[in-house]
Amino acid sequence: MKFLLFANTDWYLYNFRQSLAAALRDCGHRVILVSPAGPYGAKLRSLGFDWVAAPMERGSLNPFRELTLLAWLWSFMRREQPDIVHSFTIKCAVYGALAGRLVGARCVNAVAGMGYVFTNNEFKARVLRPPLRALMRAALGGEQARLVLQNPDDVYFFERSNIAPRERIRLICGSGVDCSRFVAPSEAPTRAEGGIRVVLAARMLWDKGVAEFVDAARMLKDENRSMNFLLAGAPDEGNPAAVPERKLREWQAEGLVQWLGHVGDMPALLASVDIVVLPSYREGLPKTLIEAAACARALITTDAPGCREVVTHEIDGLLVPVGDTKALASAIARLQDQPEFAQRLGKAARKKALSKFDEQIVIAQTFAVYEELAAQ
Numbered sequence: 001m002k003f004l005l006f007a008n009t010d011w012y013l014y015n016f017r018q019s020l021a022a023a024l025r026d027c028g029h030r031v032i033l034v035s036p037a038g039p040y041g042a043k044l045r046s047l048g049f050d051w052v053a054a055p056m057e058r059g060s061l062n063p064f065r066e067l068t069l070l071a072w073l074w075s076f077m078r079r080e081q082p083d084i085v086h087s088f089t090i091k092c093a094v095y096g097a098l099a100g101r102l103v104g105a106r107c108v109n110a111v112a113g114m115g116y117v118f119t120n121n122e123f124k125a126r127v128l129r130p131p132l133r134a135l136m137r138a139a140l141g142g143e144q145a146r147l148v149l150q151n152p153d154d155v156y157f158f159e160r161s162n163i164a165p166r167e168r169i170r171l172i173c174g175s176g177v178d179c180s181r182f183v184a185p186s187e188a189p190t191r192a193e194g195g196i197r198v199v200l201a202a203r204m205l206w207d208k209g210v211a212e213f214v215d216a217a218r219m220l221k222d223e224n225r226s227m228n229f230l231l232a233g234a235p236d237e238g239n240p241a242a243v244p245e246r247k248l249r250e251w252q253a254e255g256l257v258q259w260l261g262h263v264g265d266m267p268a269l270l271a272s273v274d275i276v277v278l279p280s281y282r283e284g285l286p287k288t289l290i291e292a293a294a295c296a297r298a299l300i301t302t303d304a305p306g307c308r309e310v311v312t313h314e315i316d317g318l319l320v321p322v323g324d325t326k327a328l329a330s331a332i333a334r335l336q337d338q339p340e341f342a343q344r345l346g347k348a349a350r351k352k353a354l355s356k357f358d359e360q361i362v363i364a365q366t367f368a369v370y371e372e373l374a375a376q
Helices: 010-016 018-026 040-046 063-080 090-102 115-119 123-139 152-160 210-222 245-253 266-271 287-294 325-337 339-357 359-374
Strands: 002-006 030-036 050-054 084-088 106-111 145-149 169-171 196-201 227-232 258-261 275-278 298-302 318-320
Touching (some): 010 018, 010 030, 010 040, 018 030, 018 359, 050 063, 063 090, 084 359, 090 106, 090 123, 106 359, 145 152, 145 359, 196 210, 196 266, 210 325, 245 258, 266 287, 275 325, 287 339, 298 325, 298 339, 318 325, 325 339
Parallel strands (some): 002 030, 084 106, 106 145, 145 169, 196 227, 196 275, 298 318
């Protein structure tokens, strides 16, 4: 069979779906990867994948440009004749489904989180919400399509909004993590000076709770606690909610956080920290938390869709209310003051990661969706 995997960045394909593409290839299938041009396209090709750059601008609202992209996808799919088109994120899912249906392909439409339009209350997001819902309703249906979501809250939202019938929705928890690569360190990090290390690892977006993390750091430093706060990740320039690089550098100059930028070796970073924090407003299923769980790190996140699927409060991490800086600071202080409790949470988190979120589990569940469509 021929598979086409379509995403809004080559970075996403490289970091989140490389293992799936490799598993398909190892089973003898032809795999084509499609995304806008970027620095990871060459890396995908160096791994032996067939990667093609699409004329797509993620944040575009230009009707002519969007119709041009849809026409390009239709022409490309008509030439390649994929059996299954698997698209990721809302925009790609809509366009991939429309073009795929036109050429008679079966479609797997994966929505990992609700994105800027549904998580942000800015005027632009509110205006875009109704037409996007209507477009999703038109694109994501059909007997030869399945909608893959990552948490029960999103399933409820899509079902309640009549975007897709429940019988065509499949729940798969995230993109999976290689739990043989992300492992618990044999020893706890040694702290010669500076105290414990607390990291927020994510794209630098406001809706990841970056401002709340920095404000919590300010509160705890005012208490003269011995802590180092790290931000790991780059601003996502294609996202309207991106934190400006200027702001990140201001926080660093103020001595509140150390901004690391993009980190290539996440296992090494996670092995070097004590606490991993993600004060996000909403997620599909946050991979950074699962990676940290696999490394047996103490986790703090919000009681929000996607996040609460990874962390059960006081069992394998701590949950705090969305946007509550004081509660976030209190949770960080608690884990510093109770290191044995933090260690216990980390061990429980790794146990859950192994049993629910290992990438082999996710790949097997995804293959089951492919087989379901292929059997029709």
